[in-house]
Amino acid sequence: MQTSSEKVIKQPGHANNFDSLRLIFAVLVIFSHSFPLTRGSNLTEPLSVLTHQQINFGNISVWAFFIISGFLITQSWQRSPKVGKFLKRRIGRIYPGFAVAAIVTALFVVPIAAEPGTYVPVSLQSFLFNTLRLQIFETSPVFVHNPGPFALNGSLWSVPYEFWCYLGVLSLGLLGLLRRRAFVVVLFVLVIALHLFMVIKGWNPSGAILGQIFGYPPFWATVLPFYLAGTIFQIYGGQRLLKAPYMAAAALILVVSNFIPNGLIVTMPTCGAYLLMGLAYLPVLHPLNLGRFGDFSYGTYLYAFPIQQLLVQRAVRAHQEISPWMLFAEAAPLTLIAGALSWHLVEKHFLLRSSLLKHEGIGTATRETLSAPLSGVTHSTLEPHNHAAHPPKEHVEGEAYATAKL
Secondary structure, eight states, X not given: OOOTTTSBOOOOTTOOOHHHHHHHHHHHHHHHHTTHXXXXXXXXXXXXXXXXXXXXXXXXXXXXHHHHHHHHHHHHHHHOOOHHHHHHHHHHHHHHHXXXXXXXXXXXXXXXXXXXXXXXXXXXXXXXXXXXXXXOOOXXXXXXXXXXXXXXXXXXXXXXXXXXXXXXXXXXXXXXXXXXXXXXHHHHHHHHHHHHHHHHHTOOOOOHHHHHHHOOHHHHHHHHHHHHHHHHHHHTTGGGGOBHHHHHHHHHHHHHHTTSTTHHHHHIIIIIHHHHHHHHTOGGGGGGOTTTTOOOHHHHHHHHHHHHHHHHHHHHHTTOOOOHHHHHHHHHHHHHHHHHHHHHHTGGGGSOHHHHHHTOOOOOOOOTTTTXXXXXXXXXXXXXXXXXXXXXXXXXXXXXXXXXXX
């Protein structure tokens, strides 16, 4: 018989906080980006200060998106292992919202963001090619005088990585490897070990042509462990794995690892992922039910960065100071409205009814985003991991583009 402290954290299958957590983390991305977009770096961002510049709230949020997505998408495949249906759901979840956001950005944001006399309409070829790749298109120089110059939408670096992870789950499922749980665990350990090696040795391969297609390797070393953590949680039993004593131990290990060089590289996708899944089923959060009116998290993520940049630009042009806190206070409500409109006018109309009811989908999408591409902004909140080196030139937004995410 279990004692009260040994009991699994247990609630009915439908009682979870995934929608609430995704929206909370999307808002935390806005908060975290408010610092580099007004001050040029994340050095004063609260979590960055607390962890001695190791991580920030943007990092935590993007990693959480990947964990949740890894869990839900693996669950989706296991419940309905049909290739056509799986791809239709995944494409419907990612592409429509992204494409409309790209159109809005090209037609309205870019003309405003460009300096007078320098605006050149976005090339249709660049728009179509990069939107298909889930990346931002090339533009004339934008937000030139902002503290984060040339960065049109630094949050988007994670979106293609998210979609490749969808295809990864599909591949593992088709090959029967999701049933070989030890294989997934070994892959998880190897990727974490690779990330540690890359950070310790300062090895940052560009990936050459394959990196252009599949993504910058240091970013993969950062985000893939979190996606696999969600997958592992699902294939090993999901909610049944959650026990109060384990969660307490995970929290303690996570705190202690903050004082060990590179310790968070190991403990965030393990202990951190376990704690996040505990929050997903924590009964005290159920009353929040932030998804009762729809899943606004993806739209919030897509539109936050350009909205923040436009607000900063307005202040710069008026020769006014704008603090990170003021930017967050102004940007958050506007972005949430944009997220709600994206959901109700675009996203929900492309989801299968079963997906709509479960709010399946992006568990994504950002050093600009950990080493990511925020040209002119260092240690941006949405980067994979702040120990990774900055990406090669072709990954820098404003030059050819800063790789992307959910």
